[in-house]
Amino acid sequence: xxxxxxxxxxxxxxxxxxxILNCDYTNSMxxxxxxYKKYPAEGPTFxxxxxxxxxxxxxxxxxxxxxxxxxxxxxxxxxSQPGDSAVYFCAASGRGTASKLTxxxxxxxxxxx
Amino acid sequence: NAGVTQTPKFRVLKxxxxxxxxxxxxxxxxxxxxxxxxxxMGLRLIHYSVGEGTTAKGEVPDGYNxxxxxxQNFLLGLESAxxxxxxxxxxxxxxxxxxxxxxxxxxxxxxxx
Numbered sequence: 001x002x003x004x005x006x007x008x009x010x011x012x013x014x015x016x017x018x019x020i021l022n023c024d025y026t027n028s029m030x031x032x033x034x035x036y037k038k039y040p041a042e043g044p045t046f047x048x049x050x051x052x053x054x055x056x057x058x059x060x061x062x063x064x065x066x067x068x069x070x071x072x073x074x075x076x077x078x079x080s081q082p083g084d085s086a087v088y089f090c091a092a093s094g095r096g097t098a099s100k101l102t103x104x105x106x107x108x109x110x111x112x113x
Numbered sequence: 114n115a116g117v118t119q120t121p122k123f124r125v126l127k128x129x130x131x132x133x134x135x136x137x138x139x140x141x142x143x144x145x146x147x148x149x150x151x152x153x154m155g156l157r158l159i160h161y162s163v164g165e166g167t168t169a170k171g172e173v174p175d176g177y178n179x180x181x182x183x184x185q186n187f188l189l190g191l192e193s194a195x196x197x198x199x200x201x202x203x204x205x206x207x208x209x210x211x212x213x214x215x216x217x218x219x220x221x222x223x224x225x226x
Contacts, residue, residue, distance in 0.1 A: 031211065032212030043203050043218050043220050044217045049214060101215060103148075105153055105154060
């Protein structure tokens, strides 16, 4: 039972354009949603998060949108840069769960020149 | 500040052998976690700890044991390795803030033949 789903295994975007990565979830008890970026042979690194009481959080080129009624969130990267090429994981945690994360399966983003 | 370190980086085991993976963090974090990453499956939580001397099961705990004798260290043990435990193992740590980001180590690639 996949509680966090990333239905696009890969995405290719031209440098300078917008990258949009999508994530769906089924568990309405999730309170926080996080995005992690992972390069090959490295551990995931935190990118941005959003609380369930918000619908948008922005940090530089990265913006996360949350649509609770649709149980959907998205990560926007504007403008995309070649260094953004990586695997992006969506993750979620519930209140009082020791911040345990449930991860999606990841989306591989390739930013081309 | 090394962050989260993992030892070893690579290991090959024969079926039935045992080994211990060591995770160390220097950020004084209360919470620590062990995940495994398999192709197409994202990261799945094996065990976690909310403080020194405490451990709890995650999503896929079978075949693994853990110990947290010191706050900065979290050990993952495989008593009798099986080929199904071939995976990349990641350790992470975090503060007990709701939705707090987790900091990941670089991973240990384990192959069981």
